[in-house]
Amino acid sequence: MNTQPIGVFDSGLGGLSVVCHLRRLLPQERIVYFGDTARVPYGIKSRPTVVNFALEAARFLLQFEPKLIVAACNTASALAIDDLRRGLSLPVVDVVEPGAQAAVRLAGGGGVAILGTEATIASCSYPAAIRVLAPELEVISRACPLFVPLVEEGRGCDDPIVKLTVETYLASLRGRGIRVAVLGCTHYPLLRAAIAAVLGPDVHIVESGRETSLAVQRVLTDAGSLCPAGRKGSMRCYVSDNPDRFRGIGSRFLDEQLEHVEFVPPEGYIASPLVQGEGR
Amino acid sequence: MNTQPIGVFDSGLGGLSVVCHLRRLLPQERIVYFGDTARVPYGIKSRPTVVNFALEAARFLLQFEPKLIVAACNTASALAIDDLRRGLSLPVVDVVEPGAQAAVRLAGGGGVAILGTEATIASCSYPAAIRVLAPELEVISRACPLFVPLVEEGRGCDDPIVKLTVETYLASLRGRGIRVAVLGCTHYPLLRAAIAAVLGPDVHIVESGRETSLAVQRVLTDAGSLCPAGRKGSMRCYVSDNPDRFRGIGSRFLDEQLEHVEFVPPEGYIASPLVQGEGR
Structure with missing residues (x-):
């Protein structure tokens, strides 16, 4: 058993449709979500840029010591999953x-x-x-x-x-x-x-979203890392822009109200140019 | 007379419709364009984020020593023009x-x-x-x-x-x-x-776009800063992502082919977190 949170990131709001299934299937888990609303959408951008953004999002989530990260964005999954798995020393589930x-x-x-x-x-x-x-x-x-x-x-x-x-x-x-x-x-x-x-x-x-939440359940079950059943889960969201808009539109993706939505300024998720330069 | 370039920035491609009019009206001018294609669009983002992006775009253009900067993006003009004029010591024309x-x-x-x-x-x-x-x-x-x-x-x-x-x-x-x-x-x-x-x-x-190019002509005429007529103008574009997509779609906004489109990596336009923090 492991009560560390599940980290989830997306280019913006869309990943909440994955979270919706996660919350239903694993209601006892704590979920920390990062939505990169300052740079949304990823779907019209190039591979190097999406890789860079996805790594920054995942690194932001590391401060919460997640037991697993979900790349809840199809574009990030499609373009950056290898870089994410290479760059992180914890399980990464893609969509x-x-x-x-x-x-x-x-x-x-x-x-x-x-x-x-x-x-x-x-x-x-x-x-x-x-x-x-x-x-x-x-x-x-x-x-x-x-x-x-x-x-x-x-x-x-x-x-x-x-x-x-x-x-x-x-x-x-x-x-x-x-x-x-x-x-x-x-x-x-x-x-x-x-x-x-x-x-x-x-x-x-x-x-x-549904399939991904089942995959998360499998990975955590196999590793013995699920939260104890019956525990009350939670959900915290961090966004790189416009928490109000996120809260407003985001509720359409979920069966619940978004209680905690917090703005993260650029210095909170952008790697310093030096680190970015080294990474390429 | 002043042969320094005119700097133009936009969240992405759209500003090329302003450049189209500028090129027709002032064919003798050199134009340097920055399209922030890594973070496009600005139109769904908040004022602080748009101000931050617009200042970074304008600061990128400063290295070319422009005689004037055009905020060729309605969202940036609407949300960031005061910050741009306060932050820059050269004329800024908005749309x-x-x-x-x-x-x-x-x-x-x-x-x-x-x-x-x-x-x-x-x-x-x-x-x-x-x-x-x-x-x-x-x-x-x-x-x-x-x-x-x-x-x-x-x-x-x-x-x-x-x-x-x-x-x-x-x-x-x-x-x-x-x-x-x-x-x-x-x-x-x-x-x-x-x-x-x-x-x-x-x-x-x-x-x-048309009205803005007339405003640029007025400002440069009043300041005696137009390029000599008959001189051959030019156009160089810099983008924060996907130069190929920019070249492909961009030509629909212009009467000419986009010859020079260059990728700028994040360290080329993102202010360091320290500087960003100080600016707020």
């Missing part, structure tokens, strides 16, 4: 691998669609992770760059712009034997119903 | 004031609509600038958060999602006596035709 495993489990030999940000899709991380597990599966990738701003603006599945956008991105996937669609961005679960409506009832929808 | 002046000139006593990002609209900078010049004018503000991602994705005025989004944001402005609409974000000129179609032929559209 890509659990999502890929679920896709393979559910595909039954049919096709898999990966929906994600520009950077996640360009990285080919999901197809690569699936290829290792099931090289014969057909994988089709679709960048859906408007989904994040649509969610951030608070538009829901019944919104006409959302419906038209989902149709525009995904209509061409119909009739191609797709059995599984992976929501490869933590914002996308909020558009799940609209996505499911376009893809049809025969397509399984995989939410990385 | 809000020239846009507000043009709106007042063209309104003829009718209403003015301001279209901008969340942060620009929340700052009330345009209404405040207009109130100083013409306190009797009615000003209606509309945040249009999807316009930037629509442009960044390369969608044009004929795109069905663009048309529906413009209609959704702006339809309620019809029949309210609007005579002028200010495109209060440097991305919006690329959606000009779609915006004009919804607002109707009686509404003047003001592009901050």
Whole structure:
């Protein structure tokens, strides 16, 4: 047993959809979350920049002595997971691998669609992770760059712009034997119903958040590091900008109110230029 | 006469729509541009963070010894112009004031609509600038958060999602006596035709870029600091991330190819934490 917290980071709000599942599955755990709202989004940025940001976010979390870190951002998982694992001496759970495993489990030999940000899709991380597990599966990738701003603006599945956008991105996937669609961005679960409506009832929808929380449970169980059941868990959030906006929009991602949201100034998470320079 | 360059900065690409007008009006000038593509967009971020980013961008440009700096970002102009002018000992031209002046000139006593990002609209900078010049004018503000991602994705005025989004944001402005609409974000000129179609032929559209380049011409003329006419101007761009993406999308904002686009690592523009701490 280990009562140290679970550290979770994301480029902004989206990772809260992972936290939502973590809280349900492991209510006894303490969660410390870092949202890099000063530099959000990561999905249109380059690999070196995303690696740099992800390492800074993870290093910020180290001060809370976490027993495990979750890279709850698909872009960071896709572009920076190797650097995170190399740079940290504790378990790092990403969102890509659990999502890929679920896709393979559910595909039954049919096709898999990966929906994600520009950077996640360009990285080919999901197809690569699936290829290792099931090289014969057909994988089709679709960048859906408007989904994040649509969610951030608070538009829901019944919104006409959302419906038209989902149709525009995904209509061409119909009739191609797709059995599984992976929501490869933590914002996308909020558009799940609209996505499911376009893809049809025969397509399984995989939410990385759910799969990732199961992966966290497995890792902590195997290591004997779960908190004692019955203990009251907690949730603290730290953001690099705009705690009020985070609190307002963030509650849409969770079943609970965000109580503790604290601003972190740049000197709290940006490595000094010297250290950054050494790291490259 | 003064052959030092004009410094221009923006959160990313959008400022190139200002540069487009500058290049046409003052082809003899050297322009040095900084696009903060690692931290784009500014429009959903808080005032302290935008002030911090804008000061870092401007300080980066100082190494080129510019004769004038243009804050070619509506959000930075709206939130950080006072800090920029206080912090720099050279003329700083923003995009809000020239846009507000043009709106007042063209309104003829009718209403003015301001279209901008969340942060620009929340700052009330345009209404405040207009109130100083013409306190009797009615000003209606509309945040249009999807316009930037629509442009960044390369969608044009004929795109069905663009048309529906413009209609959704702006339809309620019809029949309210609007005579002028200010495109209060440097991305919006690329959606000009779609915006004009919804607002109707009686509404003047003001592009901050055009007005700002005229303001730059005035300031340099008054100071006797224009480059000699007939001299060949130039354009160099520096970005905090992803020069290839900048080159690709950036050309849509300009009439010319982007020849020189150079990556600047974090240590090239981020003030040391100590200096940042002192500044607050």
